[in-house]
Amino acid sequence: MAGVQVSNVSRSFGAHKALDDVSIDFADGGFYALLGPSGSGKTTLLRQIAGFDFPDSGRIAIGGESVERVPVEKRRIGMVFQNYALFPNMSVADNVAFGLSVRGEAKAVIAAEVKRALELVQLGKLGGRRPHQLSGGQRQRVALARAIVTKPRVLLLDEPLGALDKALRVDMQIELKRIQREIGITTIFVTHDQEEALTMSDRIGILRDGRLVQEGPPEEIYDSPKSEFAATFLGDANILRGDSTGTGIRLPDGTAIAAGAGATLAAGAKASCAVRPERIRIATDAGSAGRANGNMLRGQISKRIFAGNNSTYFVERDGQTLKVIVQNTGIERLAEGQDVVLRWSPESTVLIAAS
Amino acid sequence: MAIQGATASRSGLRSALPLLLPAYLWLTVAIFLPLSAMVFFSFMTDLPLSGKPWAFTFGNYATFFSQSLYLRLLWASLRLGLEVTLWCIVIGYPAAYVLAKVLKGRSREAIFLLVILPFWSNGLVRIFSWAMVLREGGILDTALNAVLPFKINIDLMYSYPAVIIGLVHSYVPYMVLTCYLTLQAIDDSLIEAGRSLGASRLQMLKRVIIPLSMPGLVAGAALIFVPVVGSFMEPRILGGRTGTFYGTVIEDQFVAVFNWPLGAALSFILLAVVLVILALAAPVLRKAA
Numbered sequence: 321m322a323g324v325q326v327s328n329v330s331r332s333f334g335a336h337k338a339l340d341d342v343s344i345d346f347a348d349g350g351f352y353a354l355l356g357p358s359g360s361g362k363t364t365l366l367r368q369i370a371g372f373d374f375p376d377s378g379r380i381a382i383g384g385e386s387v388e389r390v391p392v393e394k395r396r397i398g399m400v401f402q403n404y405a406l407f408p409n410m411s412v413a414d415n416v417a418f419g420l421s422v423r424g425e426a427k428a429v430i431a432a433e434v435k436r437a438l439e440l441v442q443l444g445k446l447g448g449r450r451p452h453q454l455s456g457g458q459r460q461r462v463a464l465a466r467a468i469v470t471k472p473r474v475l476l477l478d479e480p481l482g483a484l485d486k487a488l489r490v491d492m493q494i495e496l497k498r499i500q501r502e503i504g505i506t507t508i509f510v511t512h513d514q515e516e517a518l519t520m521s522d523r524i525g526i527l528r529d530g531r532l533v534q535e536g537p538p539e540e541i542y543d544s545p546k547s548e549f550a551a552t553f554l555g556d557a558n559i560l561r562g563d564s565t566g567t568g569i570r571l572p573d574g575t576a577i578a579a580g581a582g583a584t585l586a587a588g589a590k591a592s593c594a595v596r597p598e599r600i601r602i603a604t605d606a607g608s609a610g611r612a613n614g615n616m617l618r619g620q621i622s623k624r625i626f627a628g629n630n631s632t633y634f635v636e637r638d639g640q641t642l643k644v645i646v647q648n649t650g651i652e653r654l655a656e657g658q659d660v661v662l663r664w665s666p667e668s669t670v671l672i673a674a675s
Numbered sequence: 676m677a678i679q680g681a682t683a684s685r686s687g688l689r690s691a692l693p694l695l696l697p698a699y700l701w702l703t704v705a706i707f708l709p710l711s712a713m714v715f716f717s718f719m720t721d722l723p724l725s726g727k728p729w730a731f732t733f734g735n736y737a738t739f740f741s742q743s744l745y746l747r748l749l750w751a752s753l754r755l756g757l758e759v760t761l762w763c764i765v766i767g768y769p770a771a772y773v774l775a776k777v778l779k780g781r782s783r784e785a786i787f788l789l790v791i792l793p794f795w796s797n798g799l800v801r802i803f804s805w806a807m808v809l810r811e812g813g814i815l816d817t818a819l820n821a822v823l824p825f826k827i828n829i830d831l832m833y834s835y836p837a838v839i840i841g842l843v844h845s846y847v848p849y850m851v852l853t854c855y856l857t858l859q860a861i862d863d864s865l866i867e868a869g870r871s872l873g874a875s876r877l878q879m880l881k882r883v884i885i886p887l888s889m890p891g892l893v894a895g896a897a898l899i900f901v902p903v904v905g906s907f908m909e910p911r912i913l914g915g916r917t918g919t920f921y922g923t924v925i926e927d928q929f930v931a932v933f934n935w936p937l938g939a940a941l942s943f944i945l946l947a948v949v950l951v952i953l954a955l956a957a958p959v960l961r962k963a964a
Binding site for chain 2: 393
């Protein structure tokens with residue numbers, strides 16, 4: 321078990337900068353998500369940590385030991401692949417045993433370790449099966465057992481749940497988290513699914529175009545994104561753009577928006593405010609909620625999407641569409657075409673420097 | 676469910692018939708008819724075409740067993756087949772691996788072209804080119820003597836190695852192609868998974884890549900072994916006096932001695948032996964594959 325330090329790592333493929341001066345510290349025993357759209361460099365970063373590919377510059381350390389030039393087979397890492405990558409010519413037990421057996425462990429030791437690993441992933445009885453006889457979720461568990469049975473220093477997962485259907489994915493998220501807690505291994509997983517990143521990880525690193533955009537605990541990134549990209553990529557956000565007033569922004573039409581969180585910006589600079597859709601209250605009557613120093617905008621509902629326990633309203637305002645999500649706690653509904661007032665508190669408003 | 680499945684497959688067969696028919700018609704006319712004629716000939720004392728009287732006999736088959744020469748030649752041909760097949764594996768498999776797993780894009784296309792080039796050149800031209808390379812004072816001899824400081828004599832012409840070289844050259848593309856196809860189908864992530872588990876390249880080759888490409892090796896071996904055992908062109912031209920094999924004896928019966936019945940009988944004995952070998956090898960190979 322060990323932490324992983326990535327320092328100033330860059331990697332180019334031809335003219336394309338896949339990783340551009342990325343530094344990120346994965347503490348021992350943590351569960352990390354590398355989140356980003358496709359082409360953001362998240363998989364490239366994982367492959368650098370695994371040792372399939374070496375960085376052009378920068379340093380990668382596992383447990384304090386520099387490994388950036390050590391090939392994968394000597395790094396003592398465990399890896400789970402998106403397509404599971406189980407050896408089709410071997411039984412489940414032989415797949416799990418592979419890492420121990422290439423190391424020349426004694427047969428009795430291998431048998432005991434394999435049994436334990438298969439029990440940990442709750443596949444104790446399926447050791448004799450072939451991979452093609454298993455369901456997707458079971459294959460995923462075998463791949464996990466195979467990766468952890470060698471007691472690697474780090475567990476790396478490349479979109480591990482991408483190939484599973486939604487219900488199974490939620491099960492596996494819980495399962496993966498349980499197993500990770502149980503063995504306490506530093507885990508880094510790559511995903512493009514923001515929900516997966518939010519629910520599973522202790523910390524999230526958001527990548528874009530080969531750069532680390534923001535890194536921190538899920539709540540921190542969600543509550544105070546440092547860029548419009550982070551705000552909109554992790555969760556949903558309404559972005560209002562205008563000129564900084566130091567403590568908020570002034571929209572082009574003169575409306576002031578107060579922000580209680582985010583960057584400190586000099587007045588007059590271009591800036592944005594981000595507001596989560598569920599933080600906005602929507603009402604027809606302007607007078608009913610006339611609290612002081614709250615943010616308020618008027619608009620017209622252009623569309624309503626009913627999703628059972630909540631409804632999403634799209635509100636047109638000065639050429640911009642704002643999104644509001646309301647829990648359906650009562651039966652009162654607002655209709656499309658209705659004029660409404662949107663209110664939210666400055667605490668729910670994050671000031672972001674214009675990108 | 677079961678009944679539904681049965682009707683579905685029956686109607687599938689009916690719709691497939693127009694597609695299958697040309698191939699089977701062709702096989703019947705082009706292979707089955709001449710082959711049956713040959714079976715018929717092999718039980719005759721003489722060709723009916725020559726006008727001489729003929730009778731039904733097992734004598735042609737008896738000849739094979741009565742003279743140890745034929746058995747010895749068959750054994751030599753089987754050994755030749757085995758050796759050529761092994762050389763084709765030794766040369767073809769690494770080439771297929773590099774083609775499938777190392778090279779990408781244009782360089783792969785270029786190397787691929789070089790591999791299948793022998794396929795497109797005429798067999799006789801290919802063999803006589805080798806004759807020019809291998810004989811004393813030939814290309815190989817001259818080139819080596821131009822480079823080396825001392826005088827050596829390279830004359831591989833009319834020797835067993837020359838036959839092997841010629842046959843391996845003719846047949847190695849089969850091995851490269853069949854192995855390339857199976858190696859190509861192996862997901863790169865399997866190799867990465869093995870490496871992440873600490874396996875060396877050699878361990879990966881032994882425990883994952885070779886087992887998974889076994890079907891290609893087996894198919895390639897069968898495609899090479901069978902025709903090499905019956906080959907006559909390479910042994911005759913490159914082997915000279917040392918190039919007498921079972922295949923050349925069969926050829927002699929047809930083109931020189933004009934004893935078609937004996938030639939046919941010898942061919943069918945070869946066919947039977949090869950089928951027995953493949954049948955015996957099948958369970959082992961199926962397990963390996």
